[in-house]
Amino acid sequence: MTKNLVDLDDEALADAAEWFGTSTPGDTVNAALRDAAVRAQRARALAEMVEIARTGQFDELLDKRHRP
Template structure:
């Protein structure tokens, strides 16, 4: 873990400390960074799952009755 000197908005830090339930600046910043990182990873996983689902679900096949009712035609009643 690296050590970095940065300026932090004290008002935002106080809000983040309250939301995270942390006491120190270091704990607050690290917790906030982890939460953002986790959010990004969840979003990427959701996008990947949606891509997989979209590839597996071909809507044209679902709307083409000949595909899911083989052997039947519109006049077979």
């Protein structure tokens, strides 16, 4: 693990620690970084799905659902 010296917003750190249920600044920052990375991955996946939908690739699935 890399050690870095950074200035942190104490109020934001306390809020994040409460949100993540962490007790040390390092744990809080690491939890926030992991959370941000997961959110970014989900946003990219959603953008890909939207693009697939725009191209009409889901239309065949919709047609199959409405067949008798």
